[in-house]
Structures are given as structure tokens and as C-alpha cells.
Amino acid sequence: MTAAPSTTAAALDASLLEKLDAYWRACNYLAVGMIYLRDNPLLREPLKPEHLKQRLLGHWGSSPGLAFMYVHLNRLITTHQQEMIFLAGPGHGAPGVLAPVYLEGTYSEIYPNKGEDEDGMRAFFKQFSFPGGIGSHCTPETPGSIHEGGELGYSVSHAFGAAFDNPDLLVAVAVGDGEAETGPLATSWHSAKYLNPIRDGAVLPILHLNGYKINNPTLLARIPNEELTALMRGYGWTPHFVEGDDPMTMHRQMAEALDGCYAEIKAIQDQARASGEANRAHWPMIVLRSPKGWTGPSEVDGHKVEGFWRAHQVPLSGMHNNPAQLQQLEAWMRSYRPEELFDEQGRLIPELKALAPTGTLRMSANPHANGGLLRRALRLPDFRDYAIPVEKPGTTRHMNTKPVGALLRDIMAKNLDNFRVFGPDENTSNKLDAIYAVSKKLWLADYKDEDADGGELSPDGRVMEMLSEHTLEGWLEGYLLTGRHGFFATYEAFVHVIDSMYNQHAKWLAICEEIPWRARISSLNLLITSTVWRQDHNGFTHQDPGFLDVVVNKNPEVTRIYLPPDVNTLLSTVDHCLQSRDDINVIVADKQNHLQYLDMDAAIKHCTKGLGIWGWASSDQGGEPDAVLVGCGDIPTKEALAATALLRAHFDDVKIRFINVVDLFKIQSYGEHPHGITDAEFDSLFTKDKPIIFNFHGYPWLIHRLAYRRTNHKNLHVRGYKEQGNINTPLELAIENEIDRFTLAMDVIKRVPRLQVAGAHVMETLKDMQIECRNYAHEYGIDQPEADDWVWPF
Amino acid sequence: MTAAPSTTAAALDASLLEKLDAYWRACNYLAVGMIYLRDNPLLREPLKPEHLKQRLLGHWGSSPGLAFMYVHLNRLITTHQQEMIFLAGPGHGAPGVLAPVYLEGTYSEIYPNKGEDEDGMRAFFKQFSFPGGIGSHCTPETPGSIHEGGELGYSVSHAFGAAFDNPDLLVAVAVGDGEAETGPLATSWHSAKYLNPIRDGAVLPILHLNGYKINNPTLLARIPNEELTALMRGYGWTPHFVEGDDPMTMHRQMAEALDGCYAEIKAIQDQARASGEANRAHWPMIVLRSPKGWTGPSEVDGHKVEGFWRAHQVPLSGMHNNPAQLQQLEAWMRSYRPEELFDEQGRLIPELKALAPTGTLRMSANPHANGGLLRRALRLPDFRDYAIPVEKPGTTRHMNTKPVGALLRDIMAKNLDNFRVFGPDENTSNKLDAIYAVSKKLWLADYKDEDADGGELSPDGRVMEMLSEHTLEGWLEGYLLTGRHGFFATYEAFVHVIDSMYNQHAKWLAICEEIPWRARISSLNLLITSTVWRQDHNGFTHQDPGFLDVVVNKNPEVTRIYLPPDVNTLLSTVDHCLQSRDDINVIVADKQNHLQYLDMDAAIKHCTKGLGIWGWASSDQGGEPDAVLVGCGDIPTKEALAATALLRAHFDDVKIRFINVVDLFKIQSYGEHPHGITDAEFDSLFTKDKPIIFNFHGYPWLIHRLAYRRTNHKNLHVRGYKEQGNINTPLELAIENEIDRFTLAMDVIKRVPRLQVAGAHVMETLKDMQIECRNYAHEYGIDQPEADDWVWPF
Ligand SMILES: Cc1ncc(C[n+]2csc(CCOP(=O)(O)OP(=O)(O)O)c2C)c(N)n1
Ligand SMILES: Cc1ncc(C[n+]2csc(CCOP(=O)(O)OP(=O)(O)O)c2C)c(N)n1
Ligand SMILES: [Mg+2]
Ligand SMILES: [Mg+2]
Secondary structure, eight states, X not given: OOOOOOHHHHHHOHHHHHHHHHHHHHHHHHHHHHHHBSSOTTOOSOOOGGGBOSSOOXXXXXXXXXXXHHHHHHHHHHHHTOEEEEEESXXXXXXXXXXXXXXXXXXXXXXTTSOSSHHHHHHHHHHBTOTTSBOSSOOTTSTTXXXXXXXXXXXXXXXXXXXXXXXXXXXXXXXXXXXXXXXHHHHHGGGGGGOOTTTSOEEEEEEEOOSBOXXXXXXXXXXXXXXXXXXXXXXXXXXXXXXXXXXXXXXXXXXXXXXXXXXXXHHHHHHHHHHTOOOOOOOEEEEEEOOTTTTSOSEETTEEOTTSGGGSSOSXXXXXXXXHHHHHHHHHHHTTOHHHHBOTTSOBOHHHHTTSOOGGGSTTTOGGGGGGGTOOOOOOOOGGGGOOOXXXXXXXXXXXXXXXXXXXXXXXXXXXXXXXXXXXXXXXXXXXXXXXXXXXXXXXXXXXXXXXXXXXXXTTOOEXXXXXXXXXXXXXXXXXXXXXXXXXXXXXXXXXXXXXXXXXXXXXXXXXXXXTTSOOOBOEEEEEESOTTOOTTTOXXXXXXXXXXXHTTSOXXXXXXXXXXXXXXXXXXXXXXXXXXXXXXXXXXXXXXXXXXXXXXXXXXXXXXXEEXXXXXXXXXXXXXXXXXXXXXXXXXXXXXXHHHHHHHHOTTOOEEEEEESBXXXXXXXXXXXXXXXXXXXXXXXXXXXXXXXXXXXXXXXXXXXXXXXXXXXXXXXXXXXXXXXXXXXXXHHHHTTOSHHHHXXXXXXXXXXXXXXXXXXXXXXXXXXXXXXXXXXXXXXXXXXXXXXXXXX | OOOOOOHHHHHHOXXXXXXXXXXXXXXXXXXXXXXXXXSOTTOOSOOOGGGBOSSOOSOOTXXXXXHHHHHHHHHHXXXXXXXXXXXXXXXXXXXXXXXXXXXXXXXHHHSTTXXXXXXXXXXXXXXXXXXXXXXXXXXXXSTTOSOOOXXXXXXXXXXXXXXXXXXXXXXXXXXXXXXXXXXXXXXXXXXXXXXXXXXXXXXXXXXXXXXXXSSSBOTGGGSOHHHHHHHHHHTTOEEEEEEOSOHHHHHHHXXXXXXXXXXXXXXXXXXXXXXXXXXOOOOEEEEEEOXXXXXXXXXXXXXXXXXXXXXXXXXXXXXXXXXXXXXXXXXXXXXXXXXXXXXXXXXXXXXXXXTSOOGGGSTTTOGGGGGGGTOOOOOOOOGGGGOOOOSSTTSEEEETTHHHHHHHHHHHHHOTTXXXXXXXXXXXXXXXXXXXXXOOEEOOSOXXXXXXXXXXXXXXXXXXXXXXXXXXXXXXXXHHXXXXXXXXXXXXXXXXXXXXXXXXXXXXXXXXXXXXXXXXXXXXXXXXXXXXTOOTTTOGGGOOOTHHHHHTTSOTTTEEEEOOOSHHHHHHHHHHHHHOBSOEEEEEOXXXXXXXXXXXXXXXXXXXXXEEEOGGGOSOTTSOOSEEEEEESHHHHHHHHHHHHHHHHHOTTOOEEEEEESBGGGGSBXXXXXXXXXXXXXXXXXXXXXXXXXXXXXXXXXXXXXXXXXXXXXXXXXXXXXXXXXXXXXXHHHHHTTOSHHHHHHHHHHHSHHHHTTTHHHHXXXXXXHHHHHHHHHHHSSOOHHHHTOOOOO
8 A cells, every 4th residue: 555645745846836936926916016006907018107006005014924824825725625714913914815815716706897807907906995995904895804904903812703613614813923912912812722622613823923013023023932932832822933034945834834733733623523522722823934025125215124114014105206116116016927927818827726725615705704604593592481570560679680691591502503602700790600501611721620519611611701801802703703693791891891892893894784795794792781880899990881982983883782671671682682683782781689670571562662651650641741750771770760759759740751761772863873763753752841861871971972963952961870989889879970869859850840949848858868878878888778678669 | 257147048937937927817817807897806706797797898819819929028028128019910809908008007097097906997897898988909099009900901011110210119910810811911921021120120920820710710720830831931931839728838938939039130130230231031920829718718508619719709698697607707717816916906916017017118108109209290391392383374284293202202301210102013103203312112122133224122212112002001000100201102093992991090090089198190191193084004993083982981080182283282282281190181183294273372372272263264253153163183173174265265254263172171061071161151152053063083972972061052063083984085084974174164054044045056066076076086096186285275
């Protein structure tokens, strides 16, 4: 028996390396063309200023390195028929990604007017980073991209999100050495400790040590290799170095390194899959140390460019008036020998074309990178089965998030390969722990005996807990973008940690709405809990409901905010969100014991409307109200109800209309947000002229921002969190921020003409009650039982 | 000659270790007392339910480990008379910090009613995490704290900020092993690459491997020691392990490790200081692997607690109704043998008292931790010297941030030991590079030849550039909190990366306002630049002016926002901010070429008012305006001016009042924000009834949120960024978001009754002009020269 030639030997066949190099040259040629040219794409005539774009935009520095990776990954794909996708951490190096995407034909298939010919190439060049064209990053318009790489730091966590539950997928991810300095990236290396080699795919990071950022060297490029090796080993990886600048030597090294990595990955997977035992693996990764702006101008005006930070953006930019620079550009472009690469029509020659994978094996056409194509709707149990009974509104208490834990548990049971739950070490704290009955927390690092009693850990758990909101959010985004479903619960105050990630994901989704070929993906569902109003253990630093203010700034097509006040409304909301697509659903609900208001039937109706009058809590039936009281959020609703009760106790005939708001965007005008109600509806609910006392969960001005166009805005008085807090009892905190029952009742008295004078005595009583509450809290550390145990009395 | 006994030998004297242990027991006793007791603090009588607090709040788990560190650091201080401060990353372990702070007397000095006697101890216990008392973290009320540790992740960067330019200071920092999983913490280990051993102090991290977070094991505690060692070495540190659970063995180990670390630190410093050569050092650090909840109940109700995550918060919590648990608590407290530790009065016995440092050597009384005490005002050059001439408003252009670079340069020259400039690899991009003439970018990692040409690197540079907004912000905060000055410039879109850090710092400052003994510190000055309106290279992901929406939610006492429209107003603003204290100053100013409006004299007046009418741009002198046009921000001001010019070109007699706003909070009502103007002033400026077209830099609704109480709010029409962007020319982007001259002019026509009909033809013309602009941009990639070169024509 003679041994088949080893893959490596095949890989390293010199003529193949030559071809890879030619393919890479084609990529680099296109990358330069994108940055500079609007005409003469194939340099069929000498380069003239009028062939150039007027404004030269884009980033050259990262591009050749990214293209180098892409070309070599293609070899791996074709050799092994391996499903693979590619994420470019430094997404500003998009020319290095767009080039191979175009060469493998996907671009022209999706955008026929960017065909594989001279005209197509011209259009392809011109549109790059051009008004009316495409952005200069790996934007959603880029076939194969699930990672734009505008804001740096999330490439590795996105890659892992894509790899989870995709056992046959290999996710290659280029990590900028600058990007690697960011916090989110620095901790995301630990993601490997959450990769189960049996059921998950693999992630192959390529740390792109091109040595520089915009204007600085990078830290990781300026420490000895031993130190970098220690770092990566310490993170749990096995690094392979590919270092140099001579293309042919580097091609050989890179091919060898990739073969080595691939073999290691397969060995890890085969071993685990054969044994059925999932252990933490020391996955391979590549450190690619190559010059920034590799193959570009080595010097410009006497200053080093290639292999220096000067290569970051557009290395030559004075050509419009500088013939020498124009020549330098032409020489640079011709150094790739385009005439050898493209045929008469401007198509890549067949010999090179043959190097790329075909069909959906092309990284640019892999359906995982257009995850909506693969998305299957969740199998959902009937959320009504988790309802809690509510016989009389406002008289019983329940932990609002707890039944969500049970719902998630059963969803998990029905969707064991495409649903995950994420939380930063807080799922138990957030009362979602019922889920562990079906799926534990994924844990592949070491175990101890004591874990058996309550640890809830397992190597095949599907609940993802790491103390990094960044990593969790990145995983979840990657998971959703590749067509799956997820649920992320986190403390309200610290969701601000991922403000910027929210922004970027919302932007991604907004752009996708405009791209017909992007299939719709599952919404990102974010439960923010342990909210401002119940920070017993933690105090002021944990009080911040301001994430909503960040949320509302993004495109209304993709933003949703819900504040269900009790269990049944929360269940109905969660069910709705888990079915929705292309949105970011932010659900605010506290984990503590709260009054329950609506039985499931009423809850569903209420949530469907999004906001509405609670007849049982109102006293204005058949007439005009004296005032409208609004509760939005759990505690604010309770306090508003208690205020109503106080008012009715003191003024027999007071007519209060009580409204509860679940779907915050209902407040905004129709036309401003798809959920906004019309002015007629708003006027009917909130009246055109009666005082509205709006008790809000978050910062009060957010309501004004949403409602300022409404007829009755001048009578809208909003109460909410005003940064007055410390260690407080719940009622004391409410009082400090004036969302408490007493303040609200006084608000009504002050605003309703017929109560203004008559109510003076009641006002005194209410003020006294406030003082008593505070004093009691300071003495006993708890709220007066009668306040704490308050129930709806009517 | 006989050798003096070595420090180590002295340290390890067994009786000293016994005493350290006793001191530690006293700390642990107090920590437990704080969590549980409101009476019977010294257990002079058997513990009864009425001695307990009703609600048991706080975190035990971290506390004994923190106290352990504190006690041992005290030994180092007294042995070497070493100036030291302590930061507790897991600030929720405050009982472990408050205890030694109280024992060394500082607490009672500052808060006399928490004296060092039984009554004082009772009050000290009761106030902890109690309404009306203090929070459960290392809040600003904690003497010696500069790091609250509520939001996890910033302990190490804060520590480095404190150490910079404090050559004699040693900053010890406890890092939670959970905290170490966060992104910000994970990258902050690299801070050591920015520590200059000659001019900076040292940072001694103690990675607190207590193994658990709230409900989970930690990653770093569940990998082999070799892997952790590799990780820390890879980060550039030299780890020393202290591992175990037997107190006496651990005391010896810890003392030895600290002696070892101290010797290494001194050797590094001595060598560098003697040679005058600053190199990157591999600083020592400690890995302290000890049980979570060490010395606490080992089991409760049959479940493991000590050395498990169950120890995180309050391990025993059923005592009110469970006599067995009450007994367990009493036994636990008595296990520390309080009777041996405290005398009749309830004071720590003198023998133990003697272990603590005295005076300002106490970490709780070190003035560095109350940095305002040490703060010297900056020596500032006259900012007027950097003025650019403006002979006729709106006719010349300049890069707005560039002269700030020159100003910073000269400030740097005058303050070479207490001023630093921070930026994430963007200072050159942001046009601040003039500063390098005086001080380079700090760089201690490897150098290459090419750095000499334009690298601007130096081991003693004072410009701090790392691609981590988190680390920079943390450094800056630490630097300010210890009494120095700084300036941080960053891209507008990515300042969201540090939203949550902003929130936490604002909360810290707001609380400090209420604490009389906290001396005032320098404001945090944040220049946000490369703004939404000029994202030529980058597009949609780089467009996000929403940081301001985060800023305005925090306490008005500490928040300031400025949007100077040109160079001279920016210079005046920066000068003002650098002198201010206890605020967070957010300055929004773009780096590109912009029209200049005010000469320095006018700029100073304008900035002093904060907002005002620009007479030269108005045509309503001596009469009532038809409309008020407002510009706030550079590009919006230009567009609003161009709109004014268009209107005046088309309507001879149109009366426009032109207002520019620099100080955003002027818009808010007096009483809501200290900068707010009165309603009378507002009415006079903005009229009570004329249309106001407000062209704003950020998201438009922010202006409504600030102005909704104003008389003329119903006529306020705000334009701003609405998430409509991609790759656009500046004018095209303005058009997409309707802040452009044409839209604004049309806005006026639509709102001014006498123009509504007469203006119809003009409206058509304006719409045509918009379309032409867009078409031109899509064709040529740039704006029409006449739009781009537009100057104020009157
Ligand atoms: C969070 C964040 N901060 C700052 C920037 C601005 N920025 C864009 S590119 C870049 C340098 C990136 O360097 P590197 O990751 O090494 O990429 P490459 O060298 O491949 O261009 C910076 C700082 C950003 N995009 N994101
Ligand atoms: C950014 C952030 N996310 C989540 C939390 C909630 N939280 C508080 S304590 C804690 C666990 C901390 O573990 P560790 O750092 O190991 O501290 P220790 O074991 O000393 O208590 C968590 C997740 C937080 N405070 N900050
Ligand atoms: Mg780089
Ligand atoms: Mg821990």
C-alpha cells in the first residue's frame, strides 16, 4: 500500500504557491483600484489624474494582509471542502476582503452591475467609499460579512457566536493587533473556554501583527515572541507564527501553518467526537507578522510607508497635482502585473479562478454569513401555560422574572441546537435559574467536587455565563447573525457597558433593512433587570435606567422597548420578542417580588394594545377624568396605583383615569416610530387638557422626548429617576426621586383645579406620611409594613 | 561586620505573624458585624434576634481576602515607611476595607460619631448598607478610597492612573478573579507597559483568586497554574503565588511574597533611577488563591459555603426565625475571639493598634486618596495667544482642533509633572499632534529604527496612547482622583465605549459634592472629535453623537457640555475647562477645516455668555424677528448661517435672528441645571411666539428634552442627526439628516406666515438645489465647490 500524498505536500507544490501569489496580487491590485480609481480600471492606458477619484478614502494598510489570509483560507476550503466564513476584525481593511469576494464571483452575482468585466470592475472601483456607493468597512452590503469591523473589539466574540452549534463550520477571524488592545477583544480570547469540540464548530483566529495602528506601533508587535507566546498560551491557545515579508516564503509558511492548524482542529474535534467527551481544548491560532501596507509603496517623499503606520490609510494622496506620485501609483499598481491576471474582458484568468471555492463553499456565499437563510423559527411552548393566577388585580405578589426562567427552560428543551441564554454570572441572581433544569451553564474549564452541589455546570450546557457583558453580547450577535436565537439578561446599570455594541448592532440591522438579499434574522432580546428601584445590596452605582435613552436614538425600524409591569405581561412580551425578527427588543423587568395586576387574558390584550386604560384602577368611567395617572414599569405602576388609592380615600368623587404603558414607543407619534399611536388615539387616552401625571421607570425626560409633539404635552408631568439614591429602602428611594405615591397624589392635587385649595389639608397629611416613611426606614432599615404590604384596596 | 537582620527575617518572626492574624481576625469580626448587627457589637451578651438588622445586606465573600491584603500591606508600610494606597476591585467587599480603616482610627477621626469604642462600633455597624447610612461598596465616603468598585473592571487602570508621576507611591490593587474576566480589566494588565520606573510609582496587583463570582467559578481559578503563569507573564508581569487556606501558613506566605515583590519593585526602581534609563519592567504581582468567604461558615444547611460561591453575599440569612442559624452566626463571630482583640471600651488593644501605620502613612489617610488635597492648579499659558485672526466672520477656514494641540503643548511644557494627555491612537488623526514637540507618546516596549522618523515615541513621553478607551479613561480618572490634571480626546462615535465609566465617575463626583472632607479635584475633560458630520473615511458606524444623551442624565452639579463652533471659542472653552473642578466637561469639536466666526475678543464674550445672538448674522435689529435660527455645533452653525444667507438672498426684508449656542445646558431651565438661563432670558432671546429653527449637532430630541419647559417650546423645531448616513459628502450627509441650509431655509419659509405662500417658488428652487447637490456628490464624490467653499456673504 502506498501512502497518498499528504495534504501538506500538495499544498506546498511550488506552482500552487505561485498561483496563490498571483491570486493575491489580483486582490491587492483590486484593493488599490478601489481606493484610487474611477476609470481606467485595468490600466489599459497610462494613468492620468482624471482616472482618479477626487477624494481618496479608505484604508490600504490592513488590506493586503487580509487578502493574504483570504486567499490561503480558500486553499484550505478547496482542499478539504471545508465550510468556512471569514471575519475581518479591522473591517476598515475592507478592500482586502471585497477584492477576493469580487474575484470569486459572488459580488457580481448579487450586484449584477458590478460584473466580472472591465465595466463591472470600473463600477466596483468607483462605488467604494463613494457617495451613493458602499462604505469603506465590511458593511452589511459585503457578501459573506457578519462583522463590519467599524468599532474595534468584537471580532473574536462574533466569531465564537457564529461557531456555536455549527459543528461543521470553521470560522476564521482576523484580529487587528491594534484591535487586540481593546478591552472587549482582550477578554474575548477566553471564549475558547466555552467552545465544545463536539457540538460547536471551530474558530481560527489570525492575529494580524502588521505592527501598527493609525499612528502608533502596537503593543503585541513590540514584545518578544516568547512573551506573546506566553500570553496566547495563557489565554489557552496554541500559537503558530508566520513571520516575514518575502511573499513566496510567506506563502509557504502560511500554507504550512494553516495545514498544521487545520490538522490540530480536526484532531481535537475527531478525538472529542469519537470519544463523546467534550474537554477544553488548546485550539490553534496563527500569529501573522507581516508588514502593514505590504507590497505597497515602501517610501513616499522619503518617508517609510510599507511596514510602518504611514501605510494605514491612503499612502499616496498628492497625485492630483504631483506627477511623480501619479507615476509612483501607476508603478505600484503595475507591480501586480494586472495583464497577467485579467483577460481581455477584464475577468480573472481561468487558471486563477479555479483556485477559489465554488458555490456556497465560497466564504462570500456561505449561508451562515447570511444567517436568516438558515434560521428556523423557534419551537415555542404556549407561554400562557406559565401564567400565574391573578384573581383580583394588585393584591398578590410574585417575582416577575421567575416564570420567565421556566419559560426559557422549556424553550431550551424544544430547541437544543439553536437557542442559547446569556448572562454575566447573574442568571440565578436574576431569578432565571429554572432554566438549569434543562440545560446547565456551559463549563469546560476545571471542575471541583463542590460543583456537584448547586454548581449547575456542564460541558454541554447551553447557558452562557462569563463576567463580560462585551463577550456575551458579541457571542449573541454572532449567534443571531448566523441564524439562531438567543436571550440575554443583564443588570440594568451595567447594560451601559455594551451601549456602543448596541449602537453598532442597531446600525447593522438598520442597513440590512435596505438590502434585499439579506434574509431576516432573529431579534436581539435583552432583558434588563435588577433595576434601579430595587438595589438593596448595591446602591447608587447600580442605579442607572439610562440605557433606554441610548436605545431610542437608533433607527425606529429596529428598536423596541417594553416595560411589562407584572408576570403575565412579561411572559406575553417575551413570547412576542422571541418570535420577532430584525429588531432589538429591550425588556425592562425587575426580579423582585412585585404586585400582580393582570391575569393572562387581560395581559395578552394589554400587551397587544401596548398601552391602555386599566378600568379596574380608574374612577372616571362615563365621564371626564380630573387627572390621568400613568404607570410605566413595575414599581412606578405600583406607586401610581397607591397614589390613586390615596386620592380616592381622601376625595370621594375624584375621577382618575389610570393608564399603564408596556410598549414605550406607543408614546411616540405615529410616523416617528412604527409602534407610535396616532394623535387621535393619544388625545382620546390622555385627554387634550387634563393633567397627566406620568410615573416612569427611567429618567423622566425620556417621556418628554417621545411625547413632545402630543396635543396635551403642556399638561404632561413626568416623574422618574433623578439620580437621587444611595442605600435606600424601596419606598424611600421612590420618595427621594419623587415617584412615590405621596408625591404623585400631591401632584394631582396641585394640578386639578378643584383640589388645589380643598386639598391643602390632605397635602399636609401626605407630606407627613413621607417623612414618617423615611424616618422609619432610617430607624429599622426596612419600609413600614403597611407600605410594603400595600395592596389595591378597591 | 555583622549583617543587619534581613527584612524578611523580621517579617516572619512568628509572634508578628500571630499579631497580624489577630489584627486580621479583628477585621473579619468587624466585617461580619457590619453585615449583621445593629446592637451588641462586642457580643457582650448572647446574640439575640433583636441585635440583628432586619435586612441583611452586603457581601461577605470578598471581605476576608481584602482585609488579609490590607493587614499585610500595613506591615509593608510600617516596615519601610512606604507611602501606599489600596484599591479594592471588588468594591462590594467593602466590609473588608472599612474594617481596617476603622481599626487604624481614620474612620473615627473623620466621622466622630463612629468612635473607637462600643457606641462608635455600634453606630459603625448599623450604618453599613443601611438607609441613611453608607453604601455597601468602597464609596467616596470611605476614607482612602479612590475606587468604588461597583461596576467591575477598572481597578487596575485606576491604580495606574494613581501611580503615574508619583514616584514614591506604591498602589496596591486587589483584582477580583471575576472582575478579571471583564474586557476593561483584561486589557488593563498592559498598563505596565506604560509605567516609567523613574518618574512613576509602582502598582502591585493582587489577583484575588477566591475562585468564584456571584454564582459561578471564575475562569482564572479553573485553569492550571502554569497557564495562569503564562498569561500573566505574557501580559508582562512576574507572578508570585500565595495559595492555601490555613491562616498561619498563609500569613507567612503572604508576608514572604510581599517582601519579595517589594524587593523586586525597589530593584527595578533603583536600577532605573540610578542609571537614568527607563525601560519596560516585568513588575511583580501576587496571585492570592484563598477561599471565598474565608473563615466564614464552612457549611450552611448542609451546603458548602466557605470556599464556594455561596459565600458571596450573606451566608446566613435565616437567623431571625432560626435559632440554630443565630447560634451559628454567634459561633462564627466568636471564633474571632473579640474579647482578645478589643478592650473594655471596645477599642482595639494597643498591641494590635501598634501594627498599623500612623498619620498619613495609613492607607485610609493618605492624601493621594483624597487627591484634591495635593492638587496644584495648572500653570496655563494665555490661551489668547493661540487665537487665530478672524477679520470678517464666516469667511476663512481653519482646522478647529489644531490650535488646541498647540495650547496643550505649551500647557504640557509648564506642567511636566502633573498633566497628561490621553487618546486612543488618534491624537494625530485628531490634529493635536503639535503636542509632540514638547512631549512624545509614552512608549516603553520595543523600538525600531523607523520610529525615529515620525514615531514620536519616548520612554518619558507624557501623551498616553493605547487603543483602549477603557484603559485611557481609567488612567485619567485615577490620575485626577489623585490630584492631577488631564485631557482626553477621542472619536465621538466610540466615546460610547466608555458610557458606563462616565456614568460611574459622574456618580462618584456627585456623591463627593456632599462629603465635606473630600477636597475638590480637577474636572475630567473630554474632547469628542472626528464627529458625526465629517466621517469621510468611515461612514455610518462612525456616526453617533449620542454620548450627550448619556451625559445629560447625570447630576447637573457635575455635568457640562460645550459645542464651540470655531477655533477661538474652542480655545476659550478648553481654557475654562482646564481650570474647573469636580465636573465632567464634554467638549464637542471637529478636527476638519471649518469656517471661523469670532475673533478672540468676541469668542471670549460669547463663551462667557454661553449662548447669544450673533448680530452680524442677524437681520432683525431693532425689530421682531420673523424667525430665530439657532446653530449649535460647527457644521450645524455653518448650515444655519448658509440658510440665513439663502433666505436673505430670496427675501429682501426677511428678519432672521441668529443665535449660536456653545454651552448646551444654557438651554435648560434655571434651577434644573446651574448653567440654565432664566425663562425671562430665554423668552427674550428665543421670543415667546416666533418659530425657532434649531440646528443641532446631535440627536434632535435632546434639545426638546432640555427645552420642553420653555414658553416658546411649541414653536421649537429641532434638526439634528437622525441616523441617516453612509458614505456621504458633508453636504449630502447634512441633507440626508435635514440639517442642511436648504432644509432649514424651507423650514423657515414653512413656519413664517408671510412667507408660507409667497415662498412657494423659492421652496422649489431650494429643493432643486438639494437634488443637484446630491447628484453632484454621487457623480464626483465631492461637494459642489460653491457649496464647499461657501462663505458668509454679507
Ligand atoms: C473602539 C475603537 N476605537 C478607535 C477606533 C479608531 N481606529 C480605527 S482603525 C484604528 C487602528 C486599528 O489598528 P489595527 O487593529 O492594528 O488594524 P490594522 O493595522 O489592520 O489597520 C483605530 C484606532 C475604532 N475604530 N474603534
Ligand atoms: C460590569 C459588571 N457586571 C456585573 C456586575 C455584577 N457583579 C457584582 S459582584 C460580581 C462577581 C464578582 O466576582 P469577583 O470579581 O471574583 O469578586 P469577589 O469574588 O471578590 O466577590 C458580579 C458579576 C458588576 N458589578 N459589574
Ligand atoms: Mg495593525
Ligand atoms: Mg472572586
